[in-house]
Amino acid sequence: MCSLPVPQEPLRRVVVTGGTHGNEMSGVYLARHWLRTPVDLQRPSFSALPMLANPAATAVCRRYIGHDLNRTFTNTFLISKATPDEPYEVTRARELNQLLGPKSSSQAFDFLLDLHNTTANMGTCFITKATDVFAIHLCHHLQLKNPKLPSRVLVYQLSQDETYSLDSVAKHGMTLELGPQAQGVLRADLFSQMRSLVASSLDFIELFNQGTAFPAFEMEVYRFLGCEDFPHTEDGDLAGMVHPQLQDRDFEPLRPGTPVFQMFSGEDVLYKGDSTVYPVFINEAAYYEKNIAFMKSEKLLVSIPALPGLTPVPTPLT
Amino acid sequence: MTEKPIKKIAIFGGTHGNELTGVFLVKHWLQDGAEIQRTGLEVKPFISNPRAVKKCLRYIDCDLNRVFDLENLGKKMSEDLPYEVRRAQEINHLFGQKNSEDSYDIIFDLHNTTSNMGCTLILEDSKNDFLIQMFHYIKTSLAPLPCYVYLIEHPSLKYATTRSIAKYPVGIEVGPQPQGVLRADILDQMRKMIKHALDFIHQFNQGKEFPPCAIEAYKIMEKVDFPRNENGEIAAIIHPNLQMKPQPQHRGLHYGKTGDEPSPFTQMAACLLWTCMCMKKAVCLCSGHPKTKYIILTSSPKAQDLFLSF
Ligand SMILES: [Zn+2]
Ligand SMILES: [Zn+2]
Secondary structure (H helix, E strand, O other): OOOOOOOOOOOOOEEEEOOOOOOOOHHHHHHHHHHHHHHHHHHOOOOEEEEEHHHHHHOOOOOOOOHHHHOOHHHHHHOOOOOOOEEEEEEEEHHHHHHHOOOOOOOOOOEEEEEEEEOEEEEOEEEEOOOOOOHHHHHHHHHHHHOOEEEEEEEOOOOOOOOOHHHHOEEEEEEEEEOOOOOOOOOOOHHHHHHHHHHHHHHHHHHHHOOOOOOOEEEEEEEEEEEEEHHHHOOOOOOOOOOOOOOOOOOOOOOOOEEEEEEEEOOOOOOOOOOEEEEOOOOOOOHHHOOOOOEEEEEEEEEOEEEOOOOOOOOOOO | OOOOOEEEEEEOOOOEEEEEHHHHHHHHHHHHHHHHOOOOOHHHHHHHHOOHHHHHOOOOOOOOOHHHOHHHHOOOOOOOOOOOHHHHHHHHHHHHOOOOOOOOOEEEEEOOOOOOOOEEEEOOOOOHHHHHHHHHHHHHHOOOOOEEEOOOOOOOOOOOOOOOOOOEEEEEEEEEEOOOOHHHHHHHHHHHHHHHHHHHHHHOOOOOOOOOOEEEEEEOOOOOOOOOOOOOOOOOEEEEOOOOOHHHHHOOOOOOOOOOOOOEEOOOOOOOOOOOOOOOEEEEEEEOOOOOOOOOEEEOOOOHHHHHHH
């Protein structure tokens, strides 16, 4: 798959979104805070726009009202005709596409940073498209700036037509996923961590806008492979739970034959895959309804080409 | 202590539909109840708020764990009543009536919290010798795993719980576990608490003597709200020093009013300043023949607003 072209001009239109899922509180409260005090998001060459992506779900502290907003940015939804009984998020996705997109167009925002939490023990995780070289440079920059903070880069490989998440509306984008934090709960440690990662992200964009070039590098990334369902009873209920030996072990190798589930009756269920995988989003609350106990990824070492510096053009002061 | 043997016991799961440990333990026991059966006891596992469980929400219209007061239970049944009020009347009919001779002897109500409360037993009445003995037995059997007793006896803060229709209501709260998540370690702890409780009742029914005992309990003092801005939104968050602290070292941190002590909240905006509010005190509950009771005033290790998550 070809890489996305890297930006040839400064990124001036940058948006930071929280509350895409209305019960993931770090982003909700950061967005609310910045809406009152936007000065934190200003840099010499641009001012990032703070935004609450799903205000209706945020108001009732739910992930979504009628449909998961972060699965709604497909062309099918975005170009569909509005109907009175469509889920709230379909309407909202079209609205956001108008404001921040349109997706895949030259008018789209340059960069979208989307803030999320997970109940899984994912630590600090950056999620982006495998082809977005600019975003992967950003991830690398965040890792270099925070050597004491273990963080991982999780990539997915989808064509622009298949992408469905909010960050796919902008030309470049990244999702910041911090955990573990229960839904509806605000933890000070994750809140300040997210705040400083957003600040460093804006600093990186500023450096790029000022003409800084970033050299090529090699990097460990995790690539999504697929999902694993829970064991179920005949009537579709859960028959077991994530095994204590797998719980909280996100990004650690899972070998065939090791226990993945513990049945309520007591016996263990072993992992049947034929190769080692790296489980992520283990026991995420929001994925029970999607029948996902955890997602599988592979660990890869990838070579990322250099990000050339912008050719200097006089910056008009506005 | 009670003179009559205990006969009828219910175990409620899903009073809050997104607290999954009780939901899945009860569902499992409805399929296979061998582990909760004891000779001479009728033990009934029961999903108390099935609609909220189905949707994985705390409740549908209102909190089921707050509507078992005589006013709500006495309301004329109608489709316009909130779902949980109607459900409360059904539950009262099945397991009550509240304050009547026919009511169930014991209801265990299974809850989870997102707070780091570990295993907690909730007591509604500090003079209930039978439950103090039971809690003592559970604590001793679980050791070295800590198990706390939380007393909600308070003139204004006590609420009309689902389990309050039984003669002996027992709340069981295990955390931390996010809403909508099922953790094997938490499930195992709750399962053990129920096992020890049933063993105690079984031994009690067989006439075993339990010598006088004392347990430490944490008594509710006041609810501590978050600092809020003029729009009513939360303006600060629980301070990291308070969140998830290992319990013993944490004693004393949040009880003083002297102002030197760290605030439990960290500000989102530096211009906001909030002072520490005082929390709870520990009381010592005693049971047995000498009917003495004494209170030790110390600070609570669990200073986080426990009330928010029940
Ligand atoms: Zn999310
Ligand atoms: Zn509860």
